[in-house]
Amino acid sequence: MDWARWHDAYDVPGSSLERRLRVVQKWIAAALDSGAVRVVSLCAGQGRDLLPVLAAHPRRDQVRARLVELDEHNAAAARRAAPPGVEVVRADAALLDAYADAVPADLVLACGVFGNVSEDDIRRTVGLLPRLCAPDATVIWTRHRREPDLVPRICGWFEGGGFERVQVEGEGEGFGVGVHRYAGPPVALEPGARMFTFF
Template sequence: MGDRDWESWHDAYDVPGSYLERRLRVVQKWVAATLDSGAARVVSLCAGQGRDLLPVLAAHPRREQVRARLVELDERNVAAARRAAPPGVEVVCGDAASLGAYDGAVPADLVLACGVFGNVSDDDIRRTVGLLPQLCAPEATVIWTRHRREPDLVPRICGWFEGGGFERVTVEGDGFGVGVHRYAGPPAALEPGERMFTFR
């Protein structure tokens, strides 16, 4: 994961109008909509402090029906997420790139891959998209993010999703991309030994 301080990286979420704060609002909107539609099992890759999910879940009327697993490697962020996590949410300190980290928590109705695709290679993004069906229940929603700096990879990422059994719901964002795709393909068995990506 390099030398970046992933705890202080979260500080920008608290700055009104910042890139991360604006992106977070869009992600949380779609998390809420997915919970509204009945999602009951959630997994989050590279979950950080859980800000994509935990504040939404805390205020949601179905919060007691939702079970979630957040996977994060930074111990300080894991501690912060655990402090905020309600009953039914498991925060695992582990390698989010390993499909084995999700054993027992999938297939999920909502898969969060936010903050991942901007930190891995293009080949790893494509590989991750190809392996995500192993985390997905039928009709599962995947919410993902990627910056829109040139060369803008968001259209290609959408193509990889749509070529892999996913249907596009939307792509939103001003200077950033929040993608929402629904899995329409067949069930895929989890292969715990597989790895999705390597952080750069």
């Protein structure tokens, strides 16, 4: 997979990825409006979800973010667009070690992950996400709605693991954007733990 060219669909007006991006950005802005100051992004790509929202936000100078991306071209693009306070780390985003010193976060982005990993890995990732979350953290995640449509099951895994549903959008659009709030206790980072493996 050419992950840099994959991002081109974001630039096609009306494409599924472009519509999904607008929904994700809306919820990122809402989290920043609510006071999120520490952000981590898994498989951040070129940072197209967070960086444009952050650039236009009045509290942008207060936000500290870590974007974790393995692809060198995407990481370089994100680094060029990143303002002060945003760190782009080229590393395996599946490893919890990649988030040391950047968590617990108020906003965790897991966009573009759940459509590229196994069902077991989605469930494992959801189970490990509390280790990245501050109390009341917002997690924004995405998943396509093709069969098997796992969005309802993913919601159940979140809600059985200490999260409360805020919203799920995209039904009928071909994509799902989930927003959950972490309502559980603080959980320490687990060194060496792996959340998922891309297909």
